[in-house]
Structure formats: structure tokens, C-alpha cells
Amino acid sequence: MTSSLHHRAIENLGTRIISGELPAGHVMLAEHLEDELKVSRSVIREAVRVLQSLGLVETTKRVGIRVLPASRWNPFDPQVIRWRLASDxxxxxxxxxxxxxxxxxxxxxxxxxxxxxxxxxxxxxxxxxxxxxxxxxxxxxxxxxxxxxxxxxxxxxxxxxxxxxxxxxxxxxxxxxxxxxxxxxxxxxxxxxxxxxxxxxxxxxxxxxxxxxxxxxxxxxxxxxxxxxxxxxxxxxxxxx
Amino acid sequence: MTSSLHHRAIENLGTRIISGELPAGHVMLAEHLEDELKVSRSVIREAVRVLQSLGLVETTKRVGIRVLPASRWNPFDPQVIRWRLASDxxxxxxxxxxxxxxxxxxxxxxxxxxxxxxxxxxxxxxxxxxxxxxxxxxxxxxxxxxxxxxxxxxxxxxxxxxxxxxxxxxxxxxxxxxxxxxxxxxxxxxxxxxxxxxxxxxxxxxxxxxxxxxxxxxxxxxxxxxxxxxxxxxxxxxxxx
DNA sequence: TGACACCGATGTGTGCAGACATCAAAACTC
DNA sequence: GAGTTTTGATGTCTGCACACATCGGTGTCA
The missing domain is CATH 1.20.120.530 (GntR ligand-binding domain-like)
Known part of the structure; x- marks a missing residue:
């Protein structure tokens, strides 16, 4: 269960955002993420929703999925804390x-x-x-x-x-x-x-x-x-x- | 944006769980929620995923969506705090x-x-x-x-x-x-x-x-x-x- | 000619419907 | 009671229609 596709997608994107590999302002396309992570749209969409609720990304029509600056992250979320502990x-x-x-x-x-x-x-x-x-x-x-x-x-x-x-x-x-x-x-x-x-x-x-x-x-x-x-x-x- | 169907579903379920209307242990079916909220499965699924990340519910195959006790909620999440402030x-x-x-x-x-x-x-x-x-x-x-x-x-x-x-x-x-x-x-x-x-x-x-x-x-x-x-x-x- | 307002084309997320896969609880067999 | 099968829910995938912000072209007016 912890290794569901959806969970792995969250983990992948979460670590990359918090590590700085995906910097604030970086824009991704859902379609591109499908190809990159080799999963379907539903998985990406559910993962993006969760990351959105953690303040890691925002979605805008006609633009895509934008990475938010660290000041918008929820610093009390256990996942965010874990990702930060695994980063620089x-x-x-x-x-x-x-x-x-x-x-x-x-x-x-x-x-x-x-x-x-x-x-x-x-x-x-x-x-x-x-x-x-x-x-x-x-x-x-x-x-x-x-x-x-x-x-x-x-x-x-x-x-x-x-x-x-x-x-x-x-x-x-x-x-x-x-x-x-x-x-x-x-x-x-x-x-x-x-x-x-x-x-x-x-x-x-x-x-x-x-x-x-x-x-x-x-x-x-x-x-x-x-x-x-x-x-x-x-x-x-x-x-x- | 704030009134997207998915957002409204989160709000609906979140307030009802935290108010106690949906008590810990209560089990819901995604299909039932579709009928009740008159939205499609994808909306329900995305909402449930977010509530899951907040510790409000867990999903189990063959069982459904189970409401978790208050001790599992993330008490630092702004949404959870807001819902509690609106409750008893x-x-x-x-x-x-x-x-x-x-x-x-x-x-x-x-x-x-x-x-x-x-x-x-x-x-x-x-x-x-x-x-x-x-x-x-x-x-x-x-x-x-x-x-x-x-x-x-x-x-x-x-x-x-x-x-x-x-x-x-x-x-x-x-x-x-x-x-x-x-x-x-x-x-x-x-x-x-x-x-x-x-x-x-x-x-x-x-x-x-x-x-x-x-x-x-x-x-x-x-x-x-x-x-x-x-x-x-x-x-x-x-x-x- | 140039500045500006308008408006339609385009691309992207949002929402929907249906199918099949997976897997754990429950029922069943021995 | 241990092992096996059945069952039913979530998990995953896909194609489609729609909403709507952005951009670029077009037309109007000074």
C-alpha cells in the first residue's frame, strides 16, 4: 500500500521539489509527468492534488503545475519534514x-x-x-x-x-x-x-x-x-x- | 478555483468528519459518495486522497473508506484547524x-x-x-x-x-x-x-x-x-x- | 501610421464514463 | 482449523467533452 503508484509519485515529486531539483517557479505539464513517471493521468492527478494541499505546487489552467517557493510549504506536515530531513x-x-x-x-x-x-x-x-x-x-x-x-x-x-x-x-x-x-x-x-x-x-x-x-x-x-x-x-x- | 468540485468535496467530507457527523470507524463507499455528492469518481478519489494525507480517512480494499479517530488527524494542518474552529x-x-x-x-x-x-x-x-x-x-x-x-x-x-x-x-x-x-x-x-x-x-x-x-x-x-x-x-x- | 480594444484560436487543467487489474476480506472446502 | 476459492471494493488506465486563461491576430479609432 505504501508503494502504490500514487504514493510513489508523491514521494518522487515531493523529494525533488524540496531538494531544490525542481525549483520554485518551475512549471510542469501533467502529460509530461505521465511520460516521465510512466503512470496514468489519474495517478498524476491524485498525486498533484496531495502536493497541492501541502503547498508544494499550484495548478493553473493553460499554464500547468507550478512549483511553489518554500515559504508556501506547510512546515508542520510530517511528509514535508521527512523530505527536508532527507535533503541538504x-x-x-x-x-x-x-x-x-x-x-x-x-x-x-x-x-x-x-x-x-x-x-x-x-x-x-x-x-x-x-x-x-x-x-x-x-x-x-x-x-x-x-x-x-x-x-x-x-x-x-x-x-x-x-x-x-x-x-x-x-x-x-x-x-x-x-x-x-x-x-x-x-x-x-x-x-x-x-x-x-x-x-x-x-x-x-x-x-x-x-x-x-x-x-x-x-x-x-x-x-x-x-x-x-x-x-x-x-x-x-x-x-x- | 476554490469552488472546484474536488475542493467542495474535501470541504464537505472534512467538516462532516471533524464535526463528528461521520464518526471514527464509519465506513463509506466511493460509489455511495458519488451518488451523494453528485460528482464523478475522479473527484471523489482526489478528495479522498487529500483527506488521507491529512489523516482523516484510510482506504482499504474490499472494505471502503474508513474514518480515522481524531488522534490520527494532523492537528497542525490549516484546514483541520479551520474545520475544528467551525465545530463544537x-x-x-x-x-x-x-x-x-x-x-x-x-x-x-x-x-x-x-x-x-x-x-x-x-x-x-x-x-x-x-x-x-x-x-x-x-x-x-x-x-x-x-x-x-x-x-x-x-x-x-x-x-x-x-x-x-x-x-x-x-x-x-x-x-x-x-x-x-x-x-x-x-x-x-x-x-x-x-x-x-x-x-x-x-x-x-x-x-x-x-x-x-x-x-x-x-x-x-x-x-x-x-x-x-x-x-x-x-x-x-x-x-x- | 500607430495605439488600443476586442475576439477567436489554442492549449491546459477539470470533470466524466467505463473498463480491467489487483488484492484482501469473507466464504467455503476439506 | 488450515488452506483454497470467491467476491467486492479500491487501484489503474484510457478516451472524451468542457471550461477557461493566455496569446496573437484583427479591426477600430485617433
Missing amino acids: ARGAQLRSLAELRAAVEPAAAELAAQNAPAPLRLELVDVAYAMRDAGHNGEVPRFLELDIQFHSLLLSGSGNEMFANLMGQVAETLTGRTVHGLMPDHPHEAALQWHVDLAEAIARGDAASARETSDRIMRRTMSRMSDTWTEQPRVFIPVRR | ARGAQLRSLAELRAAVEPAAAELAAQNAPAPLRLELVDVAYAMRDAGHNGEVPRFLELDIQFHSLLLSGSGNEMFANLMGQVAETLTGRTVHGLMPDHPHEAALQWHVDLAEAIARGDAASARETSDRIMRRTMSRMSDTWTEQPRVFIPVRR
Whole structure:
């Protein structure tokens, strides 16, 4: 199913647009795409509709299918994020996600302390202790898994569906970090304790402490990652009026 | 263009799914939708493909088009947000957006102070003073317009395309606030000055001050809005493993 | 002669109808 | 109950008619 013709057409065009191979303003003809991808019109048409809804292209009669500039792309769409992570802009995408995460997690921690269901709070505490153990023992893969689970639970516990939806993308940044060898074999001792403190603050409903502790974790994470992407150029999206 | 059959089909199905009229698990047949909406198969298929990419439905052979639970919807998609704002969940959606905004804006302010291009900083200061004047004179519509412009510039100036993309949604929360008569004729005097302080902190590159001032503005905004939606139920998205 | 408004030709997406292919659920056989 | 066949829905392909934005030619007027 994931390899349906329609899906492959989306993947093909999406990656090529986001990689810059098909630059903004480039105009394609549906007929030409049929020949190139060796698929029928219906497949092309359905793919173009989806790309249109992602803001990657627009269609105009008598003109064709025009590639839109990056400022029109939907930067929150999981597919767009995936395509950007696979492009030259990978560094910039990781930085954007990390900045978003750093902004959101302390707020999510505060909300979780106020609203999270009891079982989730307990699980959060369990995972935090398991994380600390795995960290002490240098079990890197298990630590990564628990780390993702911890932050997923935290975002989910906020009761804000937008925060919760960032889970998937957060997982990307965390795995991306280890893959790039940015994680030491033994995670920072203090950071491990901070996770435990955060979980317990949420468990006892201490919103202010939860926010502050989460903020401390995020600041440390950001400071450790920032030097990786300082050379990434920033793109300023113009204000649409 | 916006009233193409395919677009109308998306709108029809999208609103009905998000309103709950078509509940999660409900199965439709493409053929049935053709009859109901009086359009051809290609229109239905293209619409379903878009809804599929938004996580609203999935298609299975031999079964049909199945409506997915809200936990699968893409909560950052502008269309989904618009449909939720038009549904019973309007309050919950406004709260989610406000919480997101409250989390992001201080981070955006900090980044803007570090990275924003010089012309944008100047414009931000101009707009802040214009806001203060409009607020003093009780020009509510003009104040709202400037308020949106101010926060759009701020998010745009962060150089984070995800932050910048929140502009449109932020505008929704701000306009939604005035439409609901939650705005006094004369905005809070201190808040007006805070906007000026924030703009000037960004202009001189004082990141810490910018973040703190923005945080103060957000906290006040949240505290003024929170009592409107305390009765809205929170939805906890389960963690996908 | 030159500038301008008009108007039809052209090419492209949009929508329609029907056919066959594919494949997974459901029914059936042993 | 395991394996096989049937069935019915989506997936894919194709030919056609239509809508309509763009472009170039034609005619009118100054």
C-alpha cells in the first residue's frame, strides 16, 4: 500500500521539489509527468492534488503545475519534514524541530503537572528511573528508546493534541542526535536526575517546578546541539498580508 | 478555483468528519459518495486522497473508506484547524492554539533578538508604537490589525519557518478573541508598554529581556482567556509505539 | 501610421464514463 | 482449523467533452 503508484509519485515529486531539483517557479505539464513517471493521468492527478494541499505546487489552467517557493510549504506536515530531513536542509530542519521542542516541552510539562491522568504520571516516573539506570549502565540503545518514550509521555500528558503530535518529530531529533554521534556513551549525570525530578514534579502536580526542570533540560540539550548547526543559514519567511 | 468540485468535496467530507457527523470507524463507499455528492469518481478519489494525507480517512480494499479517530488527524494542518474552529471543538482548538502560541512566542522573541534582519526590527518598533497609539485612542479594529502584524513580524523574525508559519493560526486566535467580545475597548495600559519594550529589546538584540517581556505578555493573555475554556474537555492522545 | 480594444484560436487543467487489474476480506472446502 | 476459492471494493488506465486563461491576430479609432 505504501508503494502504490500514487504514493510513489508523491514521494518522487515531493523529494525533488524540496531538494531544490525542481525549483520554485518551475512549471510542469501533467502529460509530461505521465511520460516521465510512466503512470496514468489519474495517478498524476491524485498525486498533484496531495502536493497541492501541502503547498508544494499550484495548478493553473493553460499554464500547468507550478512549483511553489518554500515559504508556501506547510512546515508542520510530517511528509514535508521527512523530505527536508532527507535533503541538504537536514541541519536547518533539525534545528527548527529542536527549537520548537525547546519552546514546547516546558509548557507541556506545566500542563501535564496540572492535567495528566494518574496512570500516565506513574508511567512517567517509572520511565524516568529506568532511563537513569540505563544511562548509568551505558545501555545506549535502551536509553534512547526510553528517552523517546519519556518525552512522548510528557507531550501526550499535556492534553494538548498539538503538543502530543510533536512526538513523532521529536523522535526524529533524538535518533538523529545519536546517529550523528552526538550522544556520549554515558549521558550527563545531572541530566538523568533532572528527568527523575521532572517526572516526580509532574506526579505530585507541581506545575512551576515541572516547567522549570523541563526548561533546564531543554537549555542543556540546546546548548549541546547548537554548535552543530550554527553554520546552517536561516530562512526568513516574509509576512503575508 | 476554490469552488472546484474536488475542493467542495474535501470541504464537505472534512467538516462532516471533524464535526463528528461521520464518526471514527464509519465506513463509506466511493460509489455511495458519488451518488451523494453528485460528482464523478475522479473527484471523489482526489478528495479522498487529500483527506488521507491529512489523516482523516484510510482506504482499504474490499472494505471502503474508513474514518480515522481524531488522534490520527494532523492537528497542525490549516484546514483541520479551520474545520475544528467551525465545530463544537472550537473552544478546545482555540485553547490549543493559545497554549502553543504562549509556548512559542517567548522563544521566537529570543531568536528574533539574536537573528532578525535589521529592517524587520525597525518595523517591529514602529508597529509597537502605532499599537500603543491605537490602543490609547480606542481604535479597536486598527489595534487588532496592528496586533496581528506585530506578532506576525515577531514570529517571522525568529528565522524558524515553523514559528513563522503559526502566524495564520495566531491571527485566528486574535480575531476570534475580538469577535467574542473578549477585548476591552481600551487595551491594558501596561500591556501596550510591554509591546514597545519587547520591540525595543529585539531591536537592540537583548535576547533575555525579549524573552522575558514576551513571556509576561503571554502569561497575561493566557490568564485573561483561560476562564473562557476551562469547561472544555481535554483529549489525551495515546502514545503510539 | 500607430495605439488600443476586442475576439477567436489554442492549449491546459477539470470533470466524466467505463473498463480491467489487483488484492484482501469473507466464504467455503476439506 | 488450515488452506483454497470467491467476491467486492479500491487501484489503474484510457478516451472524451468542457471550461477557461493566455496569446496573437484583427479591426477600430485617433
